[in-house]
Amino acid sequence: MAARTTQRLKKMIVEQLNLDRDPDQIPDDEFLFKKGLGLDSLDSLEIIVGIEREFNVSITRKNLKKPEEVFSTIGSLAAFVDKLASEK
Amino acid sequence: MRLKNKAAIVTGASGEIGSAVALALAAQGAAVAVAYHRDAKSANKVAGQVKKSGGKAFALPVKVSDHESVEVMVQKTLELFGRVDILVNNAGVLKDRLMMLMSDEEWQEVLDVNLKGTFNCCRAVLKPMVAQKSGRIINVSSASAYRGVAGQTNYAASKAGIDGLTRALVQEVSRYGIQVNTVAPGLIESEVTAGLTTDYRKMIPLGRFGKAAEVARVVAFLASDEASYIQGQTIVVDGGLTT
Secondary structure, three states, X not given: OHHHHHHHHHHHHHHHOOXXXXXXXXXXXXXXXXXXXXXXXXXXXXXXXXXXXHHOOOOOOOOOOOHHHHOOEHHHHHHHHHHHHHHO | OOOOOOEEEEOOOOOHHHHHHHHHHHHOOOEEEEEEOOOHHHHHHHHHHHHHOOOOEEEEEOOOOOHHHHHHHHHHHHHHHOOOOEEEEOOOOOOOOOHHHOOHHHHHHHHHHHHHHHHHHHHHHHHHHHHHOOEEEEEEOOHHHOOOOOOOHHHHHHXXXXXXXXXXXXXXXXXXXXXEEEEEXXXXXXXXXHOOOOOHHHHXXXXXXXXXXXXXXXXXXXXXXXXXXXXXXXXXXXXXXOO
């Protein structure tokens, strides 16, 4: 489940944010911000609504208690998405 | 019909300015959620007026200082209208008292409703607006934030806070096609201003109080495509009071 989520996330982020990257070439431990994918904090708003649409989950202030940790790498974000999906 | 197929939420929509705003947006074709706190009768009248003219509207009670109540308001609007394009943060209270005599409660309630209420409502519409990559938020501030009035330290602080919130929020949401602006009315004809004992007209270059419809027209303009390049601004509608 985690590997598939990671792959879907990479594809979604590349498409939604128009990144010039091949999703299959992005490592799971790639950082989202700065020297990783080069995103900035405002991109996280689009990632949130993208995840809700793609994975049919709801991201709230209650379940996103540590946004800095969740939005660290592709892997940490995928783990969070899997957790939300399992709680549905 | 500049706002055809748009859905709007207007808070404080049972009062003079709020009801005029709700009617002005509806006149341009917007479906309107008429959010009120206490005056259900007036809010239902506004919603009824919109429906009678062939528009869509519903009235609902909201406590803007309570984020759960605000989230219900947005959810209900999404359920009934399918989207939220326009938010007008108009709900506000006055608890005037000279600072030396002002209670903690008088300070806090004004900050809670006027400033935190604006924060709660803005925050609640951001997700749908970011998802649809468009939206208009119009905050209602006050000329009192620019021209000090004795007895209004709480009110002026809350309204000046709204101006700051507007300019900071613009930096967060502009890339998602969301525009945030503020309208700052001066002295507007209402039950409150009718009871004023000082003749404030002498201080107003245009020599009269404003009408709620004159504020509403500016809000409707900011909600429309005509205002497509106005971002993070405060438009003062005060007949020259603050000049």
